[in-house]
Each structure stands twice: as C-alpha cells, then as structure tokens.
Amino acid sequence: MAQTIGNPLSWGARAVQKAGHEVGEAVNAMRGGRTRPRVQRITAADLRAALRDGADDFKAMRSDVITLVVVYPAIGALLAILAFSADVVHLVFPLAAGFVLLGPLAGIGLYEMSRRREADEPVGISSIFAALRPGVIGPVAGLGIVLVAIFIAWLLVAQTIYVWTLGPAGPMGLGEFYRAVIGTSEGWTMIVAGLGFGFLFAAAVLALFIVSFPMMIDRQVSVAVALATSLEVTRKNTGAVALWGVIVAALMVAGSIPFLIGLVVVLPILGHASWHLYRRAVVHVEDTER
Incomplete structure (x- = not known):
C-alpha cells in the first residue's frame, strides 16, 4: 500500500513522539546495565593469544582497514601544520603522545568488526559505523568525553x-627549540617532567579504558x-595489564618509524587484540547462565 504524508499536524506529533522515544532509549542505556560482570585472571599467555587473534582478524579483514591509510597521513599533516604554522613546536610531541591516549576511542570500529x-555476522566497511548503533552511541559518547577530557x-x-622550564617566551623555530631542549x-628538566607526567596519564588511561x-x-x-x-581488571591483573601497556607502547613506537607508516598495520592489530583481551578478561553473568 502506498504511504502518504497525511495531516501535517499528526505527522509532526508522530515525529516528536518517535524522537522522544529514541532519546528515552538513549538515556536508559546511559543509566542501565549496572550489573557488574565477573573479572577473570589473565596472564602473559592471554596477552600473546589476544595479539595472535588480533593479527588473525587483521589478515581476515584487511580490506576493511584500508581507510587507515587515509587517516594517518591526515594526522601527520595536521601535526606538521601545528608545528610549523601555529608556533606550537613544543606541543608536537605531547600531541603525538596524546594521540596514543585516544587509541581506545579510535578503535571502536575495530572492536565491532572483531x-x-x-559471532559469524557479516563484516564490511559499514561495520565501523554499525558500532554506534542505538543504545550504544550514547554511553560510548559519554565515555569518549571522559577520554577527550584526559587528553586535553x-x-x-x-x-x-x-612554560615552567623554558618560559612563556620560549624558542619559536624548530632548530632553536631543539637546541634549547637538548643543550640546556x-x-x-622539561623532558624528565614531561616523561614522568606522560607516564602517569598513560597509566591512568590504561587502567580506565583497557x-x-x-x-x-x-x-x-x-x-x-x-x-x-x-x-577491576587492572586491580586483579596488575602485572599483566602493565605488560600489556609495555607491549602497546613498544608496538606504537615501532609502528611510528618511519613517518607513522607502520601504524597502518600496528593500530588495527592492537584494536582487534584489545577486543580479544576484553573477551578473556571479562565474563558476563548472562553468558554463563545460557
């Protein structure tokens, strides 16, 4: 039967009602799901298995992560613009390091693909966007805000x-900045303090978002x-989580040389591996009752 628009007032009322229903579902999703799952013990063997499964996912769905070839050169271009056009050379390394902090958020599409x-469901490029389905997008956005706030x-x-070490009127050019950092x-002091605080931020993100x-x-x-x-996963598996952080950091450094090219492979594997690590570390009560 052909559909008609009908009376504008009734159509508008239905649209408002539908929108309100969708908003209500999003709010309920934000509030709901308070049942705590059971946290498992994980070992170095689980980390190796997660990486192996992540690499297997990458090989099986390699064409789906080709878009990363576009994303990361764009990030590099942005960092270059910030460094050489906005007189913020001193923030290039914090921005690059901070990008690692945003990794858990950037991997959303990869988690969905895995x-x-x-689950033997169809997997394609659209899977990246299917991750943000109704009932999920609200809580994910809220969690993303927390992560972005940490990044800022x-x-x-x-x-x-x-400012504390080199002063508010520090060197502007790349060469002058390099000499001031290495030669004074x-x-x-800036390097040591930056590494120290960077470690604390990285540890906090790892503990909160693993x-x-x-x-x-x-x-x-x-x-x-x-x-x-x-x-709870971090508390119960402190050693394994710390080792996972070291593995992630080492792979990110290796993938960044040269010119971030290796990240096209490293990041998808880490994203898929994070899903498999979650599946080993967390068991939901409803799954055990089936």
Whole structure:
C-alpha cells in the first residue's frame, strides 16, 4: 500500500513522539546495565593469544582497514601544520603522545568488526559505523568525553611544564627549540617532567579504558560500570595489564618509524587484540547462565 504524508499536524506529533522515544532509549542505556560482570585472571599467555587473534582478524579483514591509510597521513599533516604554522613546536610531541591516549576511542570500529567476526555476522566497511548503533552511541559518547577530557588535561600539563622550564617566551623555530631542549638544563628538566607526567596519564588511561570501550560495544552498560570493570581488571591483573601497556607502547613506537607508516598495520592489530583481551578478561553473568 502506498504511504502518504497525511495531516501535517499528526505527522509532526508522530515525529516528536518517535524522537522522544529514541532519546528515552538513549538515556536508559546511559543509566542501565549496572550489573557488574565477573573479572577473570589473565596472564602473559592471554596477552600473546589476544595479539595472535588480533593479527588473525587483521589478515581476515584487511580490506576493511584500508581507510587507515587515509587517516594517518591526515594526522601527520595536521601535526606538521601545528608545528610549523601555529608556533606550537613544543606541543608536537605531547600531541603525538596524546594521540596514543585516544587509541581506545579510535578503535571502536575495530572492536565491532572483531565482535561480528566472532559471532559469524557479516563484516564490511559499514561495520565501523554499525558500532554506534542505538543504545550504544550514547554511553560510548559519554565515555569518549571522559577520554577527550584526559587528553586535553595532558596538553594543559605539557604546556605548563614548557612554560615552567623554558618560559612563556620560549624558542619559536624548530632548530632553536631543539637546541634549547637538548643543550640546556631547563630543557632536560622539561623532558624528565614531561616523561614522568606522560607516564602517569598513560597509566591512568590504561587502567580506565583497557576493556571499557570493547565492553560497551559488546553490551549496553553504563559509563560507570564500564570504567569500574576496567579498574577491576587492572586491580586483579596488575602485572599483566602493565605488560600489556609495555607491549602497546613498544608496538606504537615501532609502528611510528618511519613517518607513522607502520601504524597502518600496528593500530588495527592492537584494536582487534584489545577486543580479544576484553573477551578473556571479562565474563558476563548472562553468558554463563545460557
């Protein structure tokens, strides 16, 4: 039967009602899912298995991550513009390091692809966008805001360290900045302080987000439950989580040489591996009752 628009007033009322229903579902998703899952013990063997499964996912769905070839050159171009056109040479390294902090958020599409492959569901480029389906997009956005706030806080701390060590009117050119950093005690103080605070931020992100984003892609859970579960995974598996952080950092450094090209392979593998690590570290009660 052909559909007609009908009376404008009734059509508008239905549209408003539908919009309100969708907003209500999003709010309920943000609030709901408070049941805490069970956290498992994980070992170095689980980390190796997660990486192996992540590499297997990458090989099976390689054509789906080709878009990363476009994303990362764009990031490099942005960093170059910030460095040479905005007189913020001193923030290039904090921005590059901060990009690692945003990794859990950037991997959302990869978690969904691994989830679909595990469930024998169709996988394609559209899977990246399917991750943000109704009931999931709200909580993921809330968790993303928390992560972006940490990223901004890191940049503010980096700027404060720079002003504290080299002063507000520090060197503007790349060569002058390099000489001031390497050739002065203030520059070395900036390096040490930056590495120290950078480690603290990286540890906080690892503890808060090691399983939180994959968990939200898998289940409708609240931001509070996702963060609490990640913290519990970290508390219960401190050594394994620390080792995972070292592995991620080492692979990111290796993938960044030269010119971030290796990240086209490293990041997808890490994203898929993060999903498999989540599946090993977290067990949901409803799954055990089936």
